[in-house]
Amino acid sequence: MKLYHxxxxxxxxxxxxxxxxxxxxxxxQPVNLGEKEQFSDWFKAINPRQQVPALVLDDxxxxxxxxxxxxxxxxxxxxxxxxxxxxxxxxxxxxxxRRAELDGFAPTMEGVRNAAAGLKGRALxxxxxxxxxxxxxxxxxxxxxxxxxxxxxxxxxxxxxAGAEFSAADITTLVTVDFATRALNMPVPAESSAxxxxxxxxxxxxxxxx
Amino acid sequence: MKLYHxxxxxxxxxxxxxxxxxxxxxxxQPVNLGEKEQFSDWFKAINPRQQVPALVLDDxxxxxxxxxxxxxxxxxxxxxxxxxxxxxxxxxxxxxxRRAELDGFAPTMEGVRNAAAGLKGRALxxxxxxxxxxxxxxxxxxxxxxxxxxxxxxxxxxxxxAGAEFSAADITTLVTVDFATRALNMPVPAESSAxxxxxxxxxxxxxxxx
Numbered sequence: 496m497k498l499y500h501x502x503x504x505x506x507x508x509x510x511x512x513x514x515x516x517x518x519x520x521x522x523x524q525p526v527n528l529g530e531k532e533q534f535s536d537w538f539k540a541i542n543p544r545q546q547v548p549a550l551v552l553d554d555x556x557x558x559x560x561x562x563x564x565x566x567x568x569x570x571x572x573x574x575x576x577x578x579x580x581x582x583x584x585x586x587x588x589x590x591x592x593r594r595a596e597l598d599g600f601a602p603t604m605e606g607v608r609n610a611a612a613g614l615k616g617r618a619l620x621x622x623x624x625x626x627x628x629x630x631x632x633x634x635x636x637x638x639x640x641x642x643x644x645x646x647x648x649x650x651x652x653x654x655x656x657a658g659a660e661f662s663a664a665d666i667t668t669l670v671t672v673d674f675a676t677r678a679l680n681m682p683v684p685a686e687s688s689a690x691x692x693x694x695x696x697x698x699x700x701x702x703x704x705x
Numbered sequence: 706m707k708l709y710h711x712x713x714x715x716x717x718x719x720x721x722x723x724x725x726x727x728x729x730x731x732x733x734q735p736v737n738l739g740e741k742e743q744f745s746d747w748f749k750a751i752n753p754r755q756q757v758p759a760l761v762l763d764d765x766x767x768x769x770x771x772x773x774x775x776x777x778x779x780x781x782x783x784x785x786x787x788x789x790x791x792x793x794x795x796x797x798x799x800x801x802x803r804r805a806e807l808d809g810f811a812p813t814m815e816g817v818r819n820a821a822a823g824l825k826g827r828a829l830x831x832x833x834x835x836x837x838x839x840x841x842x843x844x845x846x847x848x849x850x851x852x853x854x855x856x857x858x859x860x861x862x863x864x865x866x867a868g869a870e871f872s873a874a875d876i877t878t879l880v881t882v883d884f885a886t887r888a889l890n891m892p893v894p895a896e897s898s899a900x901x902x903x904x905x906x907x908x909x910x911x912x913x914x915x
Contacts, residue, residue, distance in 0.1 A: 556797075558796040560799065560804070563796045563800035566795050566799045567792050567793065567796035570791075570796075571792050582776075582777050582780035582781045583764075586773045586776045587768065587773070589772055590768060590769055590773035593770045593773065598831075619848075621808075623848070623851045625844055625847070625848070626844075628840050628841065634835055634836075645832075
């Protein structure tokens, strides 16, 4: 199997860090987003949605979408579980990872895509063209600020986002913080001390460099 | 365990239909959204995000977010799987269900919440207040139209959204079509014959009345 990814894609990083944390080895194939290789015919044949990451299985089937790629890897390599252990654990990782994505990752992406001059007419990733809506940029930043407050409160109660153990929910949260810091100039605020303590611990994991 | 839900909530319907298709029985507890019961102190103690559906487990833990509730139920009651059978199947259901949600369900909800007079200041569900952005309404409708075209093309190839078998991806797609029909006056277009054939078959399942 082969993972199509880009080093500049935060969604690709969510998968690379998952692979690193599981301690498995997958063949990587870079897709050059700067040269718009995701819109090329050869890549559209792999993923018609024209997005990285995409995992091509040995029988040629493409699995796209981060949680879907994670699910395949977790089922195939169950050691070092990152999607939860028992039924309740799996549900709570799903819940908290989703909240990190919907409340943190997605608004960060929305803030970037509706502002960048190079993304005019491409406000949403995927095969369709949609104009930017500048009003979304400020709202996105407010949402990221609310996300930081909510996750700071959560991390006052528990060591990791989904509870007692490191999980995929921490991966999405870490990638969101780094993405918002770099692309929206929104690092974790000084007063969010629980979130900062969590960030320092998780960013120091070897998998975080993936 | 107990499912807090509302008959008027499309997200609640996604869980009710999942339960019906699995043939299991769960205690239901209605939350009256018309009387804003989701914002009450008693419900906030159950789900601080103030959203239905929410499943409270026997030990008092709350599982919220539709895919998380599904995951708990699928792990607990593995018969009649709706989230896939093997590793690739589970990944493909995750992928297609997510596309139905991101490309169909979410824009339908966005179109409704940014237009409804009763939702001023509540453009996004959850604990925070965000103003409506009227420009999103038209874009949402364009996205739903694109979703219908894309899923029509998909259903020309396969009998069910995720492939050969009925799955949670069909549930989200069915709930989206009914929601868009009712709330945006956007039924499946006459020319989308594969999607219409699929709709007729899936809407006739006993679980669709849930």
